[in-house]
Amino acid sequence: MNLSVKIGKLTMQNPVTVASGTFGYGEEYSRLIDLNQLGAVTVKGIRLNPVRGNSTPRTTEVASGMLNAIGLQGPGVDGFIKKYWPFLKTLKVPAIINIWGTTVEEYAEVAGRFDALGGVGALELNVSCPNIKEGGAQFGTDLKLLAQVVAACRKATKLPLITKMSPNVVSIAPFARAAEDAGSDALAITNSYPAMAIDIETRKSKLANVTGGLTGPAIKPIAIKLVWEAAKAVKIPIIGMGGIQNAEDAIEFLMAGATAVAVGTANFYEPQTPLQVVAGIRDFMALEKISDVREITGSVQA
Amino acid sequence: MLEQTVQIVSNERDTDSYFRLVLSAPQIALLIQPGQFAHVRIPPLKDALLRRPFSIFQVADDTFSILYKTVGKGTNALSRMCAGEEVSVIAPLGHGFTVPKVGGEIPLLVAGGYGMAAMYLLAQRSPQKGIVFVGGRRRVDILCEKEFAALGCDVRVTTEDGSHGDKGLVTQPLLATLRTPHSALRTFKLFACGPTGMLKAIGKIAEDFKVQAELSMDEHMCCGVGVCLTCVIPVKIGDGWEYQRTCTEGPVFDSRDIFVETAK
Numbered sequence: 001m002n003l004s005v006k007i008g009k010l011t012m013q014n015p016v017t018v019a020s021g022t023f024g025y026g027e028e029y030s031r032l033i034d035l036n037q038l039g040a041v042t043v044k045g046i047r048l049n050p051v052r053g054n055s056t057p058r059t060t061e062v063a064s065g066m067l068n069a070i071g072l073q074g075p076g077v078d079g080f081i082k083k084y085w086p087f088l089k090t091l092k093v094p095a096i097i098n099i100w101g102t103t104v105e106e107y108a109e110v111a112g113r114f115d116a117l118g119g120v121g122a123l124e125l126n127v128s129c130p131n132i133k134e135g136g137a138q139f140g141t142d143l144k145l146l147a148q149v150v151a152a153c154r155k156a157t158k159l160p161l162i163t164k165m166s167p168n169v170v171s172i173a174p175f176a177r178a179a180e181d182a183g184s185d186a187l188a189i190t191n192s193y194p195a196m197a198i199d200i201e202t203r204k205s206k207l208a209n210v211t212g213g214l215t216g217p218a219i220k221p222i223a224i225k226l227v228w229e230a231a232k233a234v235k236i237p238i239i240g241m242g243g244i245q246n247a248e249d250a251i252e253f254l255m256a257g258a259t260a261v262a263v264g265t266a267n268f269y270e271p272q273t274p275l276q277v278v279a280g281i282r283d284f285m286a287l288e289k290i291s292d293v294r295e296i297t298g299s300v301q302a
Numbered sequence: 303m304l305e306q307t308v309q310i311v312s313n314e315r316d317t318d319s320y321f322r323l324v325l326s327a328p329q330i331a332l333l334i335q336p337g338q339f340a341h342v343r344i345p346p347l348k349d350a351l352l353r354r355p356f357s358i359f360q361v362a363d364d365t366f367s368i369l370y371k372t373v374g375k376g377t378n379a380l381s382r383m384c385a386g387e388e389v390s391v392i393a394p395l396g397h398g399f400t401v402p403k404v405g406g407e408i409p410l411l412v413a414g415g416y417g418m419a420a421m422y423l424l425a426q427r428s429p430q431k432g433i434v435f436v437g438g439r440r441r442v443d444i445l446c447e448k449e450f451a452a453l454g455c456d457v458r459v460t461t462e463d464g465s466h467g468d469k470g471l472v473t474q475p476l477l478a479t480l481r482t483p484h485s486a487l488r489t490f491k492l493f494a495c496g497p498t499g500m501l502k503a504i505g506k507i508a509e510d511f512k513v514q515a516e517l518s519m520d521e522h523m524c525c526g527v528g529v530c531l532t533c534v535i536p537v538k539i540g541d542g543w544e545y546q547r548t549c550t551e552g553p554v555f556d557s558r559d560i561f562v563e564t565a566k
Contacts (some may be wrong), residue, residue, distance in 0.1 A: 022530070023529055031303050032305050032392070044529075052544065056534060058531065058532050059522070061350055061352050063350075064351065073545060265351070266351075267525070267529070268351075268353075268530055270343070271392070
């Protein structure tokens with residue numbers, strides 16, 4: 001039975017990774033799950049310099065999901081390499097480094113910092129964070145800027161590039177094609193949905209940032225549709241994500257057209273989820289007599 | 303830190319809206335340090351997905367317990383669970399209190415409401431029993447007074463409505479103790495858990511009387527293990543500050559490091 005998949009030139013031993021921002025830098029969860037059983041470990045978004053992040057409250061629970069507006073708090077490239085890379089490089093599975101910037105130039109500068117480390121699996125370009133004033137989603141919702149960012153990063157690194165797409169567009173197909181044409185090796189679909197929740201006693205938003213990003217099972221059907229639409233528009237592989245709680249959810253993403261999947265919000269409440277998804281995909285393949293997981297990709301009869 | 307599905311031994315009302323949940327968890331019980339917490343997934347919550355963090359109250363044999371107040375849908379659902387049912391817990395988590403050493407400072411424990419829950423193990427494991435100051439709004443908010451007394455602690459109760467103990471705030475008898483003339487001859491250390499306003503007041507008292515204070519902070523949490531960065535508070539670093547995680551660097555912080563003025 002083959003579970004391995006390729007994302008550009010990156011080989012994953014199985015099609016399951018974790019969504020950036022839900023898994024820290026890997027080490028935090030290493031005491032609860034065996035990271036070497038994952039397809040890849042995807043770390044929290046990093047820009048050039050350290051980022052303090054937004055004021056609190058930063059998250060709030062909503063029906064079948066949560067809102068977050070963390071503001072990409074992080075150690076910057078140098079801090080990441082010093083504090084977190086020594087652990088990540090000991091893993092047998094590849095690390096996918098999520099990066100972002102506030103200008104095209106900064107994206108490219110950050111992208112260029114990881115080739116020399118040796119052992120980085122891929123870079124994921126975050127052009128879709130809804131919670132920061134500059135950078136993030138402004139790049140993912142403007143076709144021209146998206147193409148510029150991807151092209152600039154493509155020039156800056158030889159590592160596989162995954163572009164993490166914003167859901168906040170009228171149609172994802174042209175954005176998917178723009179990323180592909182600019183040299184992206186894969187797409188990650190999708191990020192959180194801009195959203196809001198109000199405390200009716202205080203008449204204030206439940207988030208200091210006022211708005212945040214909705215994640216969790218609440219967004220899964222919307223994310224499935226985005227993957228399905230993007231898969232029809234491009235030839236490059238897609239990593240599907242949005243509310244995956246179990247193998248059935250993951251298989252839906254694969255059938256919609258994803259080559260791999262990422263578990264996100266579920267890590268927060270059930271850290272075993274990614275490994276349960278791997279086991280469940282294997283069980284499904286045995287039951288359905290599927291010898292290669294790649295046969296599932298795009299197999300929806302639609 | 304372990305993630306385990308554990309069985310409820312008992313889940314009984316204490317006073318008013320306070321409950322005591324006892325869980326059978328031999329491996330976790332062995333690891334627990336005073337001031338740490340457990341992150342609990344409550345199965346009856348269907349569309350509310352996140353775990354709920356609770357201070358660990360007592361450890362006895364193969365069990366540990368949680369003393370909680372019903373404040374929302376999570377704790378309400380938990381209060382309806384019965385002995386024999388199971389919950390998933392990740393525990394023990396966080397950086398707890400420093401247990402005083404033999405011959406060290408005399409611990410002054412200060413608790414507001416269910417803040418008492420976080421203090422019990424510290425009192426139990428501290429070689430000097432010291433004084434426990436417990437405050438609440440009403441009589442029903444004063445928890446486990448007898449259990450602290452049974453440990454050998456001198457327990458001073460205050461309620462805001464005067465229905466039990468002295469009328470007033472928990473900081474009043476604390477201040478009186480620190481102001482007694484013979485206090486200058488003894489070295490005290492403050493440990494506190496309770497509402498943020500109370501903890502701020504204790505931070506100020508610690509500064510005024512030049513005593514050390516360890517404060518257990520209660521912040522909204524999501525993952526509980528340091529990845530989501532929900533529960534951060536500003537913490538002094540050199541001349542500046544940075545956001546640190548209540549679930550990982552905390553929940554217990556030195557009072558000198560927190561309540562930072564953060565100019566926007």
